[in-house]
Amino acid sequence: MLDLNKLAGQIPGISQHLHQETIASRQRLELAEKLTQQAWSQQTELIEKLEMWRDRLIFAIATPVEPLDTAIDIQAAPYSHSVFATDGSQIAPSHHEIAYCYLINVGRIMLHYGQSLHPLLDSLPEVFYKQEDLYIPKEWGIRLEEWMSHRRTVSEAQMLAEMACKWVLPPGAHPDIPNLAMVDGSLIYWFLDGLPVEAREQILPPILLAWEQLKETQIPLMGYVSSSRSTEALNFLRLHTCTHEHPNCFANCSDLVDRYPCQKVDPLRDATFWANRLKPGQRSPLYRSSLRILELYDESQRVYFCYVHVGTEIARIELPAWVAEDSALFDRSLSIMLAQVHKGYGYPVALAEAHNQAVVRGSDRARFFALLEHQMIRAGIRNVGTSSKETRKRGSIA
Template structure:
């Protein structure tokens, strides 16, 4: 229970502090815009990045001109769009026997046709030791959140590939979409280099299957928090020199910069992510991004980050196809791609379903004459006294 009286004491001064932060952010944003306009020679700037070797993640522009802005073309009249999203029930140390659940929702739209929408969810119940033994020697009860999340991401990509194959139509463009990043950030939290590299190899192997079958795959990140492009400007401003400027751009997100640079319906140029994890990706699969200005109410635009493997960026027209599909889906979905929202609805496991999941486990074990273990703490949390 939250004590609002005590909380109110801590909230004093909150508005004044936020105003100070907003003023500082506006000052940083103006400095970033000035630096953006002054960059001329991209190659020279990248050479400076290589010399400076900053500790920050720095995006590498793929075009000759940093200030590129592209008007996204109209979406093709007919196009196949498939999407997948995932959720999970993590292993619970208060419940025995140990297990966890992955659930992927996936959808297929045959846009511009009268073909029916395909909506489905695919659960994967993991309770056998063999299901993780290829990856680690630990028992199921010690499987970490990061490992389950990595397995879920693999399952999402695998299910998306299968659906794309089934939904594909001859002569019709096809786009495969995911929510969130294609960069395996959570992998580095495993602190087991061999296991990390194994997960990345498995993920990249799935991307390779998309490439071989010529299926453009991309991911959509709403309100991205990264600052790789801003960090490029920090190098341009000399922030990693012995005498840096007094005002640092640290804390300024890329989306704030592009909110001042892009009009609704436009995208930025292409940037290769500076993530160190990408060193483990095979060259064609290193992740490239563009920033997309999604139209919103009152003429405002939300800046989304769209990611795809490098091989998608190299194919003529594929980036524009992906962005055109996303813009139209955002228009239908009130600012967020409808196809991804539908995939999420198929994937999400709500609290009553989680409880029903554990109830089904208990019933099945009881019918088989087997015990089911649950800590007193977990029982009391599920059935509060007051």
């Protein structure tokens, strides 16, 4: 039990710290605004410098493909359009349960506007219990809970492509209706960078194949990142604030361990900066990400991003190159996304509903293991039951 009386004495210190941080953040914002104006006047030269020295930098810098002072109003969404979305949840494995296995549940959403069509709101569960699902990840040094999350990401991408492409292609035959496929979170799977090659090959290729199916069907894909902590766009200013003639981090700053001279506005985040520059319904310049994991993506699937003031927050919007480089498709996708945010009162309604369909509650978990226990007893397995620890926890009187 949390003792609030003992906790109350720490609250004033938190308030004072947050007040000081607010003042410092305002100063960083003013400096970032000034540096952006300076970098905008020499943007072409800085991009050339970035391309020349990128392999000598120790931090990721996104390349702006539009002027740094860009702030564009997003147009209204077309009257008739469709939105597809998936999101996943899981039941983690436990040695204290009646069987050591895990479950992934993917929520599927298909919403149609201006078409007098019924929506799709359901979920598809899958149980993993085989040896290769449970024990092989340990050979790669990957915790099972982490591997389960990676497998969930694959399932979300595959089910999104399957659902959307079946609708757009015959027998559905709705190719002329604008549409958008959305996922919650980033399209840049940076976590794969630290995985063994064997593990990575089981995760990334199926995802990219699903993306390719969307591309062939001309269904634009978008990743919606709420509360982004990225600094990839602001890092472009570090080329301008670099104190050396050439931005060669390995040669110039390899002996520094604390703070680099070019970190003038750190730890200011991209979203915080653009909240100060964008009005509701506007987007920032488009950037091309340069994170190392993207070298494993096909050229048409390299990720671009921009920031959008959706009214309640600054969202980071990510798209594959084939969508971002088609200006009409890009603008239409943003308009559908913003309409989804408005319908969801601050968050895309399709993603919110996909989450609601996917979430596994405590009662669902209990019913799943009860069903599994019944099936094991029917199969003649004896001594079926939870561990003493789990039984005691469930019957606690505290």
